[in-house]
Amino acid sequence: MDKTHKVDKAIELIARISIDRASQSFSKIIKSGAKIELESIFYSDVTALTEEAISLKDEEVIGAFVNLAGDAPFRFLFYVPVPASFLLADLILKNEPGTTKELDEYAKSAVQELGNILASSISNTFAKDFDIKLKVTPPVLVTDLASILLQEYIINAASGKDRVLVIKSAFKVIKFGLETQMYIVPTAESERILSYLENFL
Amino acid sequence: MSDSSAGKRLIVGIGDLKAGKSPDEIVTTLGSCIGIILYSAKPKVGGLLHIMMGYSSQSSKDGNFKKTKYADTGIAELLSVLKQEYGANPGDLAAKVFGGANVLQGITADIGAVNYSAARQVLESYKIPIVVTKVGGHKGYRISFKLETGEVLCQRLGEEARVY
Numbered sequence: 001m002d003k004t005h006k007v008d009k010a011i012e013l014i015a016r017i018s019i020d021r022a023s024q025s026f027s028k029i030i031k032s033g034a035k036i037e038l039e040s041i042f043y044s045d046v047t048a049l050t051e052e053a054i055s056l057k058d059e060e061v062i063g064a065f066v067n068l069a070g071d072a073p074f075r076f077l078f079y080v081p082v083p084a085s086f087l088l089a090d091l092i093l094k095n096e097p098g099t100t101k102e103l104d105e106y107a108k109s110a111v112q113e114l115g116n117i118l119a120s121s122i123s124n125t126f127a128k129d130f131d132i133k134l135k136v137t138p139p140v141l142v143t144d145l146a147s148i149l150l151q152e153y154i155i156n157a158a159s160g161k162d163r164v165l166v167i168k169s170a171f172k173v174i175k176f177g178l179e180t181q182m183y184i185v186p187t188a189e190s191e192r193i194l195s196y197l198e199n200f201l
Numbered sequence: 202m203s204d205s206s207a208g209k210r211l212i213v214g215i216g217d218l219k220a221g222k223s224p225d226e227i228v229t230t231l232g233s234c235i236g237i238i239l240y241s242a243k244p245k246v247g248g249l250l251h252i253m254m255g256y257s258s259q260s261s262k263d264g265n266f267k268k269t270k271y272a273d274t275g276i277a278e279l280l281s282v283l284k285q286e287y288g289a290n291p292g293d294l295a296a297k298v299f300g301g302a303n304v305l306q307g308i309t310a311d312i313g314a315v316n317y318s319a320a321r322q323v324l325e326s327y328k329i330p331i332v333v334t335k336v337g338g339h340k341g342y343r344i345s346f347k348l349e350t351g352e353v354l355c356q357r358l359g360e361e362a363r364v365y
Binding site: 046154 | 233305308
């Protein structure tokens with residue numbers, strides 16, 4: 001196994017553990033099965049990645065941007081279609097699904113809270129299992145088209161690069177048919193920590 | 202990209218450009234990036250450049266960078282494509298500029314304004330008139346450029362679509 005392949009495997013392992021923990025944390029809060037599946041980890045040309053997003057159903061979403069600062073800086077983005085944020089608010093606030101009908105402060109807080117839970121799970125995995133310290137900044141909420149959030153996220157994480165490593169996950173609450181997207185992209189400063197990961201393999 | 206008797210529908214991601222001729226349509230979405238549209242009514246050809254940053258001096262110093270990410274090298278590239286592949290006369294081209302929104306308030310500096318300033322300066326250096334400017338704000342733009350007419354349908358979240 002060459003070094004690059006080893007590092008990719010290490011990142012996949014971290015992502016899987018993180019996402020599994022995030023899934024468990026959120027399931028406890030909503031008392032229902034939340035399943036977060038790692039869809040893929042891939043290197044992508046930033047143009048191709050955003051071109052695909054524009055060509056897909058490009059709907060209005062609300063997203064939480066989180067900065068994971070520290071030993072291995074990452075940027076984290078979690079977004080949901082606006083109507084799905086109503087359901088998230090109801091699940092987190094333990095309301096009857098259908099209670100929230102607009103993007104009010106409760107719905108925004110739900111997305112913010114979930115962004116925080118997910119990003120913290122990733123941070124904890126890095127710290128406990130790999131001794132890599134990361135500090136999670138409070139999630140910043142943005143409402144816009146999905147393709148625009150993805151573009152701003154990529155620019156924010158890796159503006160100087162033509163290709164980025166993308167960890168893409170699907171977040172599902174099966175009982176309610178809720179599906180969302182989650183992205184994690186390492187920043188340029190993470191390259192040294194990716195090399196450090198080789199020590200674990 | 203889709204292709205039909207009505208023309209191609211070309212989609213432009215960040216740091217890229219697409220060019221075409223009537224009756225093609227070029228579409229993109231823009232946040233802090235700037236979309237620079239160049240159009241020549243004779244012949245009906247044009248292109249859309251989606252820049253991420255102002256000047257290529259911001260790129261890595263090894264000279265190995267994607268020209269279409271930056272206003273200076275990207276506009277030069279678009280001009281070259283329109284002239285050499287589509288037979289456009291640079292003197293007949295007019296520019297329409299969109300985007301540059303400050304979408305991530307509180308996270309990043311207003312890079313949209315910086316990008317717009319660079320795009321305007323570069324277009325001026327080529328003496329290309331800017332006939333439409335729709336930039337700024339805090340929401341992104343969805344752009345559809347029809348090469349049959351040169352018109353651009355522009356919509357921002359929460360607003361009615363308008364033709365420019």
